[in-house]
Structure formats: C-alpha cells, structure tokens
Amino acid sequence: MSGKPASYRPHLAVCAIARDEEEDMPGFLENVSHIADEIIVVDDGSQDETVRIVEAFGPHCRVVHRSMHPEDGFAGQRNAAIEAATADWLLHMDIDERVTPELGLEILRVTANTELNAFRYRRLNYFLQRPFRAGGWQRWNKPQLARRGAHTFVNPIHEECEIEGGSGKTGQIEGEMLHFVDRDYLERARKNLAYSQRMADDILASGRRVGLRGVLLVPFWRAFKAYGPDRAWRYGLRGLIFSVYVFCGTFNWYATAWDRQNRRPRTELEDEIRQRWLEDTK
Numbered sequence: 001m002s003g004k005p006a007s008y009r010p011h012l013a014v015c016a017i018a019r020d021e022e023e024d025m026p027g028f029l030e031n032v033s034h035i036a037d038e039i040i041v042v043d044d045g046s047q048d049e050t051v052r053i054v055e056a057f058g059p060h061c062r063v064v065h066r067s068m069h070p071e072d073g074f075a076g077q078r079n080a081a082i083e084a085a086t087a088d089w090l091l092h093m094d095i096d097e098r099v100t101p102e103l104g105l106e107i108l109r110v111t112a113n114t115e116l117n118a119f120r121y122r123r124l125n126y127f128l129q130r131p132f133r134a135g136g137w138q139r140w141n142k143p144q145l146a147r148r149g150a151h152t153f154v155n156p157i158h159e160e161c162e163i164e165g166g167s168g169k170t171g172q173i174e175g176e177m178l179h180f181v182d183r184d185y186l187e188r189a190r191k192n193l194a195y196s197q198r199m200a201d202d203i204l205a206s207g208r209r210v211g212l213r214g215v216l217l218v219p220f221w222r223a224f225k226a227y228g229p230d231r232a233w234r235y236g237l238r239g240l241i242f243s244v245y246v247f248c249g250t251f252n253w254y255a256t257a258w259d260r261q262n263r264r265p266r267t268e269l270e271d272e273i274r275q276r277w278l279e280d281t282k
Contacts, residue, residue, distance in 0.1 A: 010088030013038035013079035013148075019076065021095045022049040028095045029057045035104040036060070039089045044068045073156025073198065085148055092144040092161065096180045099122075103175030107145060110173060118146035118163040119174040122125050126180050127235075127242055134234060135226040135242050143170050157198045171264045185241070186192075192249040196273075199253035202258060210261055214254040224249035 009108040014036040016028065032039060041054045042064045046196045054061050066080045078092055090187075093099075099107070103121065114217055121144070143161055150164040163170050182188040203210065226246045232239035233260050 011037040011086075012089035012107070012111065013040055013085040013090045014093055015040045015042070015085060015090050016095055017044065017077040017081070018046060018050055018054075019044040019049060019068075019200050020046045020048045020221075021045075021078065022053060024180075025050055025053045025096045028093075029054065029061070031098045032091075033058075034101075035099060035108060038062070038085065038089075040064060040081045040084050042066050042069045042080045042084075043259050071156065073159070075153035075159040076163075078153040078159055082148065082152065087146060087215070090146055090148055090151075092146075093177070094179065096182075097105075098180065100178060103173070103177060106173055106175045110171065113143070114171070115169075116147075116171045117134050117150040117163070117165050117169040118138060118143035119171045119173045121145060122158070122176045123179045124176045126178070126236055127182075128185060129180075129183075130238065132235060132238070132242070134230055134232040134239060137244065138228045138230075141172075145173070157195070157202060171217075188245065193248070194253055196252040196256045198254035202251040203253065204260060205258040210254055210258040215251065215258055219247045221248035222250050234236060 012035055014032040016039075018025070018041050021028075029039065036067045037060065039054075039057070039061045041050075041061070041068070043051055043054075045067055046063075051063050051065075052147045054063050062084060064084050065078060069076050072079070081092070082090060089214050091107065107119075119241070121140050123137070123140045125132055125140070127137075129137075143163055146161060146163060150169075151161050153161055182191065203214070209213070210222050223243045227239065227243035235242070
C-alpha cells in the first residue's frame, strides 16, 4: 500500500468493534487504509449498512459477526478481533478515531524493528466537535498498538489491554490519535444512558449499598474535579457543559443502581391495587 517507508517489514492490522456505525464507517475505512494491510471489524448485530460498507471496501477488510456477551463485554469483542487477525501488529481503534499522517508514519516506523511488544499512544479527544484537553480525558495514554500473540483485553466495560512483559515491554509513541467521540450532545447523553446499565452492574457487583453518597456526593465530586483540578474551566461554557454532563452521567449510573437495589416488582403493585378493590367491594 502507498505511504509505507522502505524499512517497513511487519504487517499491520487495524481492529475495531462496531454496531450501527454507517455514518462514521466510510471515514474510518478511508483513514486507516493508509497504513493497514488488514482491517478487521467485529460487528455486534448492526441493523444499518455497517456490514455492507465494510465488505464492499476491499478484500483486505473482514467482518467478524459476534454478539456482545454480558460477561466479557467490550473486552470480548476486542479479543475476537485478535483471534481473527493474521498481521504481525494490531492497532485497536474505535470507529470514531482517526490516525493523523504523523501518527501513522510513526506507527509504521516503531513497529519495523523492535523487541517491544506494545506501544502506548495518547488521544486528542473532541467534545462537541472541538479539541478538549481537560476533564480527565487528557490523561488517556494506553497501549492499544501491540504485537499479535502478546496481548489480550480484560474488563467488560472500559476494557484494558494487558501486554505480555508489562511496562518493560511497552514503549511510548509521541503522536496523538484523534478521537471525535460524539456528533452532538444528544449522542453523548444517549451513550451515557446505554452505559448506565453496565455501570450499575459494576456498582452492585462491588457489594456497595447505594445511598445519598452515591446518588449525590459522588456525581458532585466528579463534576467538581472535572471543572476545577482537571481544568475544564479553561474551555468556557463548553467546559461547564462538560462538567454538568459528568454530574448527570454519574448520577444516571448510581440512580440506576439504587433503583435495582430498591425496585418493587410490578406484580407487587398489581397485587396492591387488586387488594384495594377486594376490600372496597366487600
């Protein structure tokens, strides 16, 4: 493929997971085609044109059909891509991420001749379609470029890549990955609501009882931290919107968990009204 330096040796697979990504998929495929010898998309039952777009892009693209399992979640989807890949190195991305030319050339350079098993790289995250180096997002720096056979993913939510040899076998890339995240605020809110069920599962699995601290104090602290110590204030009104979103999003997680801990089954309510009718008609 064009753009590869003469020293290039190992093949690179770009791996991603998807569900109903027809809007972002064309841009993703075009972007990664500059560096990828192989593109693998693990699809979680898309109902739109996602699969057709990938399959039509070229013979070096492969779709792995796999429903997300509750027990392994996003890590399971990532590991399915690892199993399907044949390239020497794997770059794990989201469909809304983009490789800059500088990052792409650096990836090809560092993987060409190294004893390391992985490389960390940073993200430049976007919030409301603009770069956002605040709110905690600026600290993302993870090894999602790794040698095939020397890494695996863990955690069903917020999956992490475990590298054979750990930090001693992990290098650092200087270039940044662009992460567009959401098209608008409504998409961000919808994603949070979708994640709330899984986050509530994690909260309840820890054995904690959810009370005032979880429903109010934890969201308030996370919003304060995002706005103050993590410097969202530098972005004016957009930073304030982000911090309020952090409060609302965290509240959704704990409110969902509280509801599960204290939920009354609908049958109990039906029995109550049935009993009232019986008593009033005696």
